[in-house]
Amino acid sequence: MRKGNKGTILWxxxxxxxxxxxxxxxxxxxxxxxxxxSEPSGPPERFPAFTLPAPKSDAERAYLxxxxxxxxxxxxxKAQVLIIEAFGAFCPHCHHAAPYVNEVYGAIEARPDxxxxxxxxxxxxxxxxxxxxxxxxxxxxxxxxxxxxxxxIEKLLSIxxxxxxxxxxxxxxxxxxxxxxxxxxxxxxSQFLSEIIRLSGLAQEAK
Amino acid sequence: xxxxxxxxxxxxxxxGIAIVMITTAVTVPGSLMSGEAGASAERVAAQPMEGVLNxxxxxxxxxxxxxxxxxxxxxxxxxxxxxxxxxAPNVSLPAVGGGRVSLSQYLGKKxxxxxxxxxxxxxxxxxxxxxxxxxxxxxxKNNASLIGITVDNIPTLYSWTRQMSSEKLWFPVVSxxxxxxxxxxxxxxxxxxxxxxxxxxxxxxxxxxRYIDVHNINERPPLEDLIHAxxxxxx
Numbered sequence: 001m002r003k004g005n006k007g008t009i010l011w012x013x014x015x016x017x018x019x020x021x022x023x024x025x026x027x028x029x030x031x032x033x034x035x036x037x038s039e040p041s042g043p044p045e046r047f048p049a050f051t052l053p054a055p056k057s058d059a060e061r062a063y064l065x066x067x068x069x070x071x072x073x074x075x076x077x078k079a080q081v082l083i084i085e086a087f088g089a090f091c092p093h094c095h096h097a098a099p100y101v102n103e104v105y106g107a108i109e110a111r112p113d114x115x116x117x118x119x120x121x122x123x124x125x126x127x128x129x130x131x132x133x134x135x136x137x138x139x140x141x142x143x144x145x146x147x148x149x150x151x152x153i154e155k156l157l158s159i160x161x162x163x164x165x166x167x168x169x170x171x172x173x174x175x176x177x178x179x180x181x182x183x184x185x186x187x188x189x190s191q192f193l194s195e196i197i198r199l200s201g202l203a204q205e206a207k
Numbered sequence: 208x209x210x211x212x213x214x215x216x217x218x219x220x221x222x223g224i225a226i227v228m229i230t231t232a233v234t235v236p237g238s239l240m241s242g243e244a245g246a247s248a249e250r251v252a253a254q255p256m257e258g259v260l261n262x263x264x265x266x267x268x269x270x271x272x273x274x275x276x277x278x279x280x281x282x283x284x285x286x287x288x289x290x291x292x293x294x295a296p297n298v299s300l301p302a303v304g305g306g307r308v309s310l311s312q313y314l315g316k317k318x319x320x321x322x323x324x325x326x327x328x329x330x331x332x333x334x335x336x337x338x339x340x341x342x343x344x345x346x347x348k349n350n351a352s353l354i355g356i357t358v359d360n361i362p363t364l365y366s367w368t369r370q371m372s373s374e375k376l377w378f379p380v381v382s383x384x385x386x387x388x389x390x391x392x393x394x395x396x397x398x399x400x401x402x403x404x405x406x407x408x409x410x411x412x413x414x415x416x417r418y419i420d421v422h423n424i425n426e427r428p429p430l431e432d433l434i435h436a437x438x439x440x441x442x
Contacts, residue, residue, distance in 0.1 A: 090335065090341075090427065092340075095337065126427070128429045128431060134341060134345070134430065138341045149429075
């Protein structure tokens with residue numbers, strides 16, 4: 001082999017080695033990078049109806065558009081879109097998520113185009129009313145929370161992780177539709193809300 | 208080859224390598240040599256992988272994925288050795304935060320809740336103490352403190368408790384690891400498999416046992432039951 005060829009081969013080998021070392025790191029995480037692995041929402045599904053006790057607070061009943069004080073079905077909530085946070089009052093990740101969910105609530109209430117159309121409730125999985133109330137007070141949760149100590153709703157909604165976020169299109173006269181299902185927390189409230197608006201079809205309605 | 212030619216060749220090699228390095232850095236985002244290296248490394252560390260810590264709060268990105276599934280266990284598996292009204296057996300165990308924690312430290316000062324949980328990194332247990340973490344005001348209101356006990360060793364408890372909250376736990380967590388389960392055994396809450404029961408003991412300022420709840424190991428004791436017991440003791 002000629003000396004010149006040997007040098008060229010060495011040069012190419014060195015360049016290749018440098019290129020490999022300088023290659024890309026594994027694919028970067030999405031912007032909302034602290035979420036649990038969350039499967040895509042998938043196609044809309046029929047959402048099982050369930051009832052909850054009416055909140056004791058007048059303000060919370062007004063927020064949900066409820067007139068009575070008895071049990072109510074989720075379909076009775078005066079909104080087009082309902083966000084349900086399935087949380088555990090003692091779950092550390094739900095503690096961490098609480099400020100971001102409050103931020104979503106604040107963002108909705110601050111927007112006249114959303115305020116009367118999107119509502120949030122929280123359902124405390126395996127949590128007693130006492131524990132749910134502690135969670136509410138500790139994290140200054142401004143939206144209504146309910147307890148699911150007997151796991152009725154947990155089983156009905158197939159909740160296996162907390163927090164889990166579910167988006168539902170509310171239909172007063174017919175079946176409700178689940179359009180969003182997310183296991184795990186988020187730290188980007190505006191991104192979460194945008195996703196809810198987009199997937200619910202509210203964005204198209206606004207156009 | 209003359210010295211001048213060799214020098215020229217070496218120079219050509221270096222220039223070539225420099226060109227490749229620059230090209231790589233510019234065209235391959237996230238390359239180790241690119242300006243994005245720091246940011247990329249941060250993004251990779253932040254990916255939702257098991258056991259990875261969230262740098263913002265030090266908690267595992269997916270804490271629950273690290274929990275060992277134990278299945279449904281025999282609700283209780285021990286014979287209680289203490290009764291309400293009796294003097295509580297002393298507790299003096301090494302704490303995760305260093306030093307030892309003794310029941311005698313609280314005598315005449317505060318009521319104490321001893322919270323035995325079966326084992327670190329198991330379901331239910333991993334939700335129980337984070338709940339107590341947010342209930343500090345309720346313990347304070349009743350002039351009570353809390354000691355968390357398991358039969359795990361200190362390094363295990365250190366890792367486990369760090370995942371429970373972005374803040375340091377307000378109560379001491381102690382290890383009844385060696386001699387194995389000695390304190391759990393003295394209270395009669397050591398199970399036949401070497402783990403502890405899920406048990407709560409309220410001990411008043413005089414060192415007397417005032418409340419016992421050896422709970423079904425598969426369920427978390429409701430917080431209100433414990434708080435009501437503390438309210439009674441603190442009357």
